[in-house]
Amino acid sequence: MSLTDEAIARIRSLIQSGELPPGSKLPPEQQLAAQLGISRSPMREAVKALAVARVLDVRRGDGTYVTSLAPAVLLEGLSLAVELMQGHTLLELTEVRRLFEPIATGLAADRVTPDSLAEIRGHLDAMHAVRDDVELLNQHDSAFHRAVVAATGNEALTTLLDGISSRTLRARVWRGMVDANAADRTLAEHEAIYAALVDRDGVLAQATALIHISTTERWLRQVHAAQQ
Numbered sequence: 001m002s003l004t005d006e007a008i009a010r011i012r013s014l015i016q017s018g019e020l021p022p023g024s025k026l027p028p029e030q031q032l033a034a035q036l037g038i039s040r041s042p043m044r045e046a047v048k049a050l051a052v053a054r055v056l057d058v059r060r061g062d063g064t065y066v067t068s069l070a071p072a073v074l075l076e077g078l079s080l081a082v083e084l085m086q087g088h089t090l091l092e093l094t095e096v097r098r099l100f101e102p103i104a105t106g107l108a109a110d111r112v113t114p115d116s117l118a119e120i121r122g123h124l125d126a127m128h129a130v131r132d133d134v135e136l137l138n139q140h141d142s143a144f145h146r147a148v149v150a151a152t153g154n155e156a157l158t159t160l161l162d163g164i165s166s167r168t169l170r171a172r173v174w175r176g177m178v179d180a181n182a183a184d185r186t187l188a189e190h191e192a193i194y195a196a197l198v199d200r201d202g203v204l205a206q207a208t209a210l211i212h213i214s215t216t217e218r219w220l221r222q223v224h225a226a227q228q
Contacts, residue, residue, distance in 0.1 A: 004045040011032075011036075011047075015055070024065065025064070026063065026064045026066070029044065054073050055067060071160075093164045104157055105196075105205045108197060116147065124140075124191065127140045127190060137186070141186060146158070149162070179219070
């Protein structure tokens with residue numbers, strides 16, 4: 001383990017133990033380095049690395065603080081990492097979505113509120129209104145799914161699925177460009193998901209989401225196979 005890695009591990013230990021809780025201010029660099037028995041140079045590098053990971057927040061002229069450590073903060077970089085993935089990993093991401101999102105949709109059916117339903121309906125209505133505009137259709141498609149997952153109240157799950165959707169969003173755009181019937185199928189499948197949420201039928205909601213995501217995954221696999 002390098003000195004920087006050791007410094008990272010020790011700062012993380014302070015956070016995990018509660019000695020440095022979310023929102024707390026770290027001691028000055030020299031004091032913290034002496035406290036942990038690490039020289040200032042690797043300590044400085046450790047702070048930089050943890051700031052990039054959104055564990056720490058370096059505020060010029062004020063000091064360094066532990067972030068809220070909320071899932072939305074810590075997992076914010078996931079979408080960037082996803083965008084850098086190439087080749088067959090697009091299929092892997094769609095597979096991950098198929099494993100998680102139907103379950104989340106079923107959970108949403110049990111927890112959805114009237115306000116959440118109104119938001120989901122709004123995105124669905126917008127999809128109908130812009131059905132001839134592939135880019136706008138897919139923007140509201142993505143927003144629809146995020147609102148459904150957000151209805152679970154599970155921030156970690158929402159952030160994870162939102163992180164992988166940026167790449168799959170492009171996949172849906174590609175599909176819309178080459179498949180003239182994609183809009184009709186997409187709208188019908190989203191209507192089915194919404195109806196299950198309105199009925200608060202978790203089993204049906206999960207099934208309709210699985211059918212919808214599997215349709216996209218099957219199309220992607222066909223395209224991938226044709227390119228080999």
